[in-house]
Amino acid sequence: MRMPRVILLIVGLNMVITLGSVVFGYLYLRPDKTSDVEQVQKVGEATIAQDPANYVFYPVDKIVVNLRGDDREHYFVLDLALQGDAEQSASAFKQAELLVRNAVVGSLSTLPLNQLRALSLTDLQSRLEQDLRKSFSAKGLGIPFTSVLVSKMLVQ
Structure with missing residues (x-):
């Protein structure tokens, strides 16, 4: 009886780690959604966005x-x-x-x-x-x- 609980615990931990990495990838590795003006300001103060x-x-x-x-x-x-x-x-x-x-x-x-x-x-x-x-x-x-x-x- 003890072996199925260990396997269930390992599968559960594996699921938590997988879901955690998916959430991390979504939140921190997605493209930046800032506006064009904010992106120009990030590049440098001297750069001015033109239409x-x-x-x-x-x-x-x-x-x-x-x-x-x-x-x-x-x-x-x-x-x-x-x-x-x-x-x-x-x-x-x-x-x-x-x-x-x-x-x-x-x-x-x-x-x-x-x-x-x-x-x-x-x-x-x-x-x-x-x-x-x-x-x-x-x-x-x-x-x-x-x-x-x-x-x-x-x-x-």
Whole structure:
């Protein structure tokens, strides 16, 4: 008679431990349900949440750049999106598109293939943004965008 009680006690303890781990996993390992504003405040005080409706995006599709390789020529295809303020007109972006294409080709065609592949997406975006700002400033033109986003990238 004593053995069935021990087995029943072990099964009972096993159930309590299992239920406890399920409750622990639910309460402490679930995703944080805080609002976007609270999440931005957690990241840092200097970061300010912006409403996506305050921006307009203008696509610059299929910028093709030839790259030097060790044994043959390679190419790099890039799709960009220029982010601007909502008040910005599409015609300002349309007029700037040729200068953007020229600056991107000029910036990236000087890099060897291996160095371009080693760049992370954020490094590539910041490099392109810097080069575009320099190009617009050198020509004495106003910069119609606030940032540059890479929407597609293909290195062949």
